[in-house]
Amino acid sequence: MWKPITYSNEHLLEMLKMTRENYGADNDIAKRDFIEHQYFENPAGDAVIDLAWDDHKQRLAGQYVVWPMRFWVQNKLQLCAHSLNTLTRTDYRGQGIFTGLAERTYAREITLGHGFCYGTPNPNSYSGFINKLVFSEIGQTPLYLRPLNPATMLKEFLGHKWLSSLAKPLNIFWKVNKIKEKGNIKIVCVTEKNLALVDSLWNKICGKYPVMNIRDSLYVKFRYLNMPHRIYYPYLVLRGGVPVAFAVGRIMNVAGMQCGMLADFMFAGGCEAQAKILLSFMLRLLQTKGASVAGSLMLAHTQEAAILRKCGFLRCPKKLEPQPFPLIVRLFDESLKEKGVLDIQNWFFTMGDYDVI
Numbered sequence: 001m002w003k004p005i006t007y008s009n010e011h012l013l014e015m016l017k018m019t020r021e022n023y024g025a026d027n028d029i030a031k032r033d034f035i036e037h038q039y040f041e042n043p044a045g046d047a048v049i050d051l052a053w054d055d056h057k058q059r060l061a062g063q064y065v066v067w068p069m070r071f072w073v074q075n076k077l078q079l080c081a082h083s084l085n086t087l088t089r090t091d092y093r094g095q096g097i098f099t100g101l102a103e104r105t106y107a108r109e110i111t112l113g114h115g116f117c118y119g120t121p122n123p124n125s126y127s128g129f130i131n132k133l134v135f136s137e138i139g140q141t142p143l144y145l146r147p148l149n150p151a152t153m154l155k156e157f158l159g160h161k162w163l164s165s166l167a168k169p170l171n172i173f174w175k176v177n178k179i180k181e182k183g184n185i186k187i188v189c190v191t192e193k194n195l196a197l198v199d200s201l202w203n204k205i206c207g208k209y210p211v212m213n214i215r216d217s218l219y220v221k222f223r224y225l226n227m228p229h230r231i232y233y234p235y236l237v238l239r240g241g242v243p244v245a246f247a248v249g250r251i252m253n254v255a256g257m258q259c260g261m262l263a264d265f266m267f268a269g270g271c272e273a274q275a276k277i278l279l280s281f282m283l284r285l286l287q288t289k290g291a292s293v294a295g296s297l298m299l300a301h302t303q304e305a306a307i308l309r310k311c312g313f314l315r316c317p318k319k320l321e322p323q324p325f326p327l328i329v330r331l332f333d334e335s336l337k338e339k340g341v342l343d344i345q346n347w348f349f350t351m352g353d354y355d356v357i
Helices: 009-023 032-040 097-111 123-132 150-158 161-166 168-173 196-205 217-225 272-288 303-310
Strands: 003-006 048-054 059-073 076-088 116-119 136-140 143-147 185-189 211-213 233-239 242-254 257-267 293-297 326-331
Touching: 003 097, 009 032, 009 059, 009 076, 032 059, 048 097, 059 097, 076 097, 097 123, 123 326, 143 303, 185 272, 196 217, 196 233, 196 242, 217 233, 233 272, 242 272, 257 272, 257 303, 272 303
Parallel strands: 076 116, 257 293
Antiparallel strands: 003 048, 048 059, 059 076, 059 211, 116 326, 136 326, 143 293, 185 233, 233 242, 242 257
């Protein structure tokens, strides 16, 4: 039998051991420095963690974790959380640990002032969230892809050199053209020394969409500059010294291919031209880092998705997606329904709004 307990620091090593058993030692969430950063250095607050404990065997049986987030909803700060890193040890499955711990965590969230919890579940956990935890799926996040080097992409994905040779002429078709930067345009790498530029941009774009994760300097520093074991490439484009667009790239191995993922991409209204310049720069950068294909999760109704399409990104057919990308929400504050939180057309949501990429 198990009993619910609240996390304390003495449980961290056992949590890591349990994670390694399920996901392997190479997974980021099985590494102590990564988890300590993710759970306890978040500017939105420490992770809310509930654990299942087996008194007889003196070990953990499972965990439920939510990652606090600061959202901007209808031009007001709204605390919420993202559900992540749910885990039940194999020999304890079917004992109600997932739902039992989750409901306990949600009760604690309400006391913290969280208005809602959202998730991006994999197919294994999707039904549990929808059928047992009363989440609503508000929509799917499309995956956009753009070949950067078709010949290499086919070689990596299919493992056939001769097919790669046949695809070489396509490299010219998918070439990333450099867009000329006019005199008042400058692209800069985001560092801890120029984080004030990030706040300047956030002040311009907050409210661009009714429901947005806050992308200020605190978040960018935590999420992209200081995250252990991950290398991100965050850049801003300045127009006349003023930041107007932001993008973050990361190289990942997906299905045997070196993918240049756009972890984040956003721009101020009326700055489509500058956004194209930054996107072209990012694609060429990712190409030089070895990426044969670029990818981005982006809601189709956004201006950012329109720029992706104009720059050669194609929406991946659902049958070819590595997995579906549903966005699910559970409200704790019912007044947020009137503010459009359950309408995906109000959201801006991309890879940077959760923890995987």
